Amino acid sequence: MEGEVEVQILDSSVNINTHFLKVAHHGSKTSTTEEFIEKTSPQVAVITAGEDNRYGHPHEDTIERLDNYNIDIYTTARNGNIVIITDGESYSVRTEYNSKLKVLEEKEEYNQKDPPEDKSEEEGKFVGSVNSDKYHWPSCRWAENIKEENEIWFVSTKEAQEAGYEACGTCSPPS
Numbered sequence: 001m002e003g004e005v006e007v008q009i010l011d012s013s014v015n016i017n018t019h020f021l022k023v024a025h026h027g028s029k030t031s032t033t034e035e036f037i038e039k040t041s042p043q044v045a046v047i048t049a050g051e052d053n054r055y056g057h058p059h060e061d062t063i064e065r066l067d068n069y070n071i072d073i074y075t076t077a078r079n080g081n082i083v084i085i086t087d088g089e090s091y092s093v094r095t096e097y098n099s100k101l102k103v104l105e106e107k108e109e110y111n112q113k114d115p116p117e118d119k120s121e122e123e124g125k126f127v128g129s130v131n132s133d134k135y136h137w138p139s140c141r142w143a144e145n146i147k148e149e150n151e152i153w154f155v156s157t158k159e160a161q162e163a164g165y166e167a168c169g170t171c172s173p174p175s
Contacts, residue, residue: 001024001025001146002025003031003036006014006031006032007033007035009036009113010036010039011104016039017039017040017041018040019044020042020044020046020084021037021044021046021048022046023045023058023066024046025057026048026049026053026055027045027049027057027063028057028058029059029060029061029062030087032066037065037069037071038069042092044071044072044073045066045071045074046075046076046082046084047062047076049077050077051078052077053144060145064145066132066173067142068131070132070133070165072169074140079095080096081096082096086164125149126156126160127143127146127152127153127155128146128151128152128163128174129150129151132146132165133164133165134166134168134169135154135165135167136171137171140168140170140171142171143166143170157175
């Protein structure tokens, strides 16, 4: 399903509000429009795509659109099998494995904080985005998606929480 079909669904009177969204067309940039995301209001998005596929799925624009709405994003390329378990009141997401992404590149000073020198997963080295309310281990797949100009670094989980940030549900830093 691409954007044209999403428009047809949006023009119908069907209630498409959902907690979980299986992203169409492997996360292609021609699907999952901003209007569709707003109308569905998902908390979790699941994208099925092979790692390093020749089409570049999921597309960076699609990931960015979902991330702008603070949606937890899972991909089969990075997480393997993805299982959502719910009792109708609450839910949890279980994955086959967590992705280890390349280490973030060095960056210049931002928001009066320098990024950690080694960027290892040690207590006191967490990154967030000024456009989100989550903080991450630097190796988290979502940390890789944070634009350099939007990075904000925290020296402790307490500092992140005092700034209004919550622990990422994917990489599970201390909370």
